[in-house]
Amino acid sequence: ITLALSLLKTGQKVLFCENIYGGTFRYAKKIMENIGIKYELRSDLESLKSLSSDVGAIYIETPSNPLLNITDIKKIVALAHANNAIVIADNTFMPLFQSPLALGVDVELHSATKFIGGHGDALGGVVCTNDKALGAKIGSLKSTLGIALAPFDSYLMLRGLKTMKLRFDAQIANTKKILEFLKSHEAIQKLYFAGGASEHERAVHEAQAGGCLGAVLSFEMSEKYCYKRFASLLELFDIASSLGGVESLICHPATMSHASYGEQLRAKIGIKDNLLRLAIGCEDGEDLIADLAKAFAKAKKS
Incomplete structure (x- = not known):
C-alpha cells in the first residue's frame, strides 16, 4: 500500500x-x-x-x-x-x-x-x-x-502459492455452507457478502469475478444477542483481524481493523458496533457451523 x-x-x-x-x-x-x-x-x-x-x-x-x-x-x-x-x-x-x-x-x-x-x-x-x-x-x-x-518469508509465500487454489476452494465451500446457516438464524440482523448488497452489485460481481463468494462474511447481530460474549464463546474461530489463512477467525471491526476510522466516520459508512467479520478457514464446515450455533445459543440475552 x-x-x-x-x-x-x-x-x-x-x-x-x-x-x-x-x-x-x-x-x-x-x-x-x-x-x-x-x-x-x-x-x-x-x-x-x-x-x-x-x-x-x-x-x-x-x-x-x-x-x-x-x-x-x-x-x-x-x-x-x-x-x-x-x-x-x-x-x-x-x-x-x-x-x-x-x-x-x-x-x-x-x-x-x-x-x-x-x-x-x-x-x-x-x-x-x-x-x-x-x-x-x-x-x-x-x-x-x-x-x-x-x-525465508519469500520461501513461505512460495509455499503458500502452491496450495492457494486448494485452500481457497475449500474456504469458499465452507463459506457457502455458513452463509446458508446464517441466513436463517434469528441472531443475524443483517448479512454482508460479496454481491449481496443489491441486484446491481450482484450483476457487477458476476461479470468481473464470476460471482465468487470468497471466504469473508460480515454480519450485524440482533439486539437479543450479546456480540461481545458471542465472539469470546467461539472455540474454532480465533479473535484476530487477519483473514485468508487455514484457520477461521472472527474480528470486531469497530475496535480492531477499523478503529482508526473514528466513531462518526464508522457510523456514516455503516461499520456498527454490533458488526462482526468472519474469515472462513479450511476446518470441517459442519464443525464450524456447530461452533457458531453453540456460541449463538449461549450469547442470547435472557
Missing part, C-alpha cells in the same frame, strides 16, 4: 472507495496528509462523471473490507483514464477468479499475508502492473523505500 501510494506527488489527491481496509485509511490520514497529498473517501465513485485536475489516482477494494461492497472496475477505469488518473485496486479478497489488471486497472495490490501465504506465519505484499514504465517507477520506489521480503 505504501509503495503504490508513493506514486502520488505532493499536491495531488487520491479518491478512496468509502469502505476500505483500516490500515489504508490510517496511512492516508497519518502519512499522506503530512506530505501534502490529499484524500477523500467517496461512496459515489461509480456515479462521478469527471474528476478535478488534482486527482492523481482512484483507489478501490472490491469486495471491500468489511462490508463486502462491490465496485464496477471497468467503470472506474474509464472514469480515471478519461481524467488522466490511474486506478489502484486492492484485490486481496479475490486472489483467484478476479483479475483487475485484465479489466484495465493500472496497479493491483495483494496482502500476501492473507490468502497467498495462507498460514498466518509471514507478512508480505504484492504490487503488480502490466505497464512497463509504471513498473520501472514502482521498482525504483521499492529499492528506495527498502520494501523487500527476506529470503
